[in-house]
Amino acid sequence: MENVRIRGTGVYIPEHKVYNEEINEHFEQIGLDASHLMNHLGRRKRYFISEDEDAISMCRNAIDNCVKKHGIHLQEIEMLVFCSDTPEYLTPSNAIKLVGLYGDAMKNVNTAFDMNCNCTGVVLGMDVVSKYMKGSSISHALVLGCFCISPIAQWGDTVVYANFADAAACVALETAEEEEKGGFLDTRMYIDASSHAFVTYPKCGMSKVPLKKIEPNEKRLEWIPSPADDMVNDIVREIRCVLDRNGLTADEIDYYIFSQLSDADNMETLKLLQVEGNKYHYVGSEYGYTGNTCTILCLNRMWDLYAQPGNKILIATIGAGSSVIVQLYQF
Numbered sequence: 639m640e641n642v643r644i645r646g647t648g649v650y651i652p653e654h655k656v657y658n659e660e661i662n663e664h665f666e667q668i669g670l671d672a673s674h675l676m677n678h679l680g681r682r683k684r685y686f687i688s689e690d691e692d693a694i695s696m697c698r699n700a701i702d703n704c705v706k707k708h709g710i711h712l713q714e715i716e717m718l719v720f721c722s723d724t725p726e727y728l729t730p731s732n733a734i735k736l737v738g739l740y741g742d743a744m745k746n747v748n749t750a751f752d753m754n755c756n757c758t759g760v761v762l763g764m765d766v767v768s769k770y771m772k773g774s775s776i777s778h779a780l781v782l783g784c785f786c787i788s789p790i791a792q793w794g795d796t797v798v799y800a801n802f803a804d805a806a807a808c809v810a811l812e813t814a815e816e817e818e819k820g821g822f823l824d825t826r827m828y829i830d831a832s833s834h835a836f837v838t839y840p841k842c843g844m845s846k847v848p849l850k851k852i853e854p855n856e857k858r859l860e861w862i863p864s865p866a867d868d869m870v871n872d873i874v875r876e877i878r879c880v881l882d883r884n885g886l887t888a889d890e891i892d893y894y895i896f897s898q899l900s901d902a903d904n905m906e907t908l909k910l911l912q913v914e915g916n917k918y919h920y921v922g923s924e925y926g927y928t929g930n931t932c933t934i935l936c937l938n939r940m941w942d943l944y945a946q947p948g949n950k951i952l953i954a955t956i957g958a959g960s961s962v963i964v965q966l967y968q969f
Contacts, residue, residue, distance in 0.1 A: 648704025684926025
């Protein structure tokens with residue numbers, strides 16, 4: 639039986655560290671308050687890129703980190719997929735850019751493309767790539783995620799500027815012939831597009847970005863607070879669906895990896911699932927909310943604990959618009 643396994647992960651976190659106190663001072667100067675929301679979401683610090691960094695440089699650092707940690711040979715890589723809603727380029731694709739920058743080291747990559755599914759991007763990317771690998775001769779692939787949010791956030795946005803942060807993540811996948819089923823077991827996605835108008839980047843639309851008459855903030859991210867009362871229930875419903883169709887109970891999952899947007903929502907999810915024990919970790923207090931990379935930052939941080947043979951992990955996260963994705967994986 640051919641399984642697709644996660645060989646390892648790597649991340650890049652910018653050096654510029656920003657604590658809540660600095661964010662509070664920023665908003666106090668313009669007559670706003672973000673402290674209550676930061677406390678509710680479990681924020682403590684976050685990281686922003688410097689002027690000489692971008693999505694491409696962050697991804698290169700994440701790749702290098704993954705390669706170094708797990709002894710990966712880039713010459714083995716045959717496929718590279720870049721997942722982001724904050725890409726550096728539209729043409730050529732960021733995936734092609736990255737392959738080109740590595741030169742001969744990635745000379746065996748013959749499949750490379752970009753994906754955008756907002757904050758569910760890397761999880762969906764792993765699903766798409768793992769299924770592609772099973773249906774082709776590709777045996778080694780990299781899935782990259784990047785969240786480059788600080789340059790596009792409006793400085794008066796007490797949600798995004800106060801709580802979101804920059805990061806990149808790399809996941810190395812490989813095929814393995816095994817007697818029993820393992821690796822990526824199941825993925826389920828659900829969307830409710832009724833909230834599509836609440837989050838828009840660029841606010842003016844791509845066709846208007848080049849126009850000089852468009853004000854800078856119109857070219858940035860617009861985030862309008864929207865009702866999220868059903869989000870936890872949506873996640874719980876989709877998790878139960880994945881568990882049921884794989885003949886599992888919530889307690890049979892060894893570890894849960896959730897969106898790092900809200901620790902309170904994650905705890906409520908576990909409560910509704912009636913999950914007991916230390917099966918969940920929150921890294922959003924340290925890294926901030928890093929969009930599509932946040933679940934991988936958690937997996938990377940807890941790798942030695944989570945990546946033990948036989949462990950079942952369940953990843954559940956959310957995206958703008960809105961969407962929910964649930965993924966079941968067994969090491």
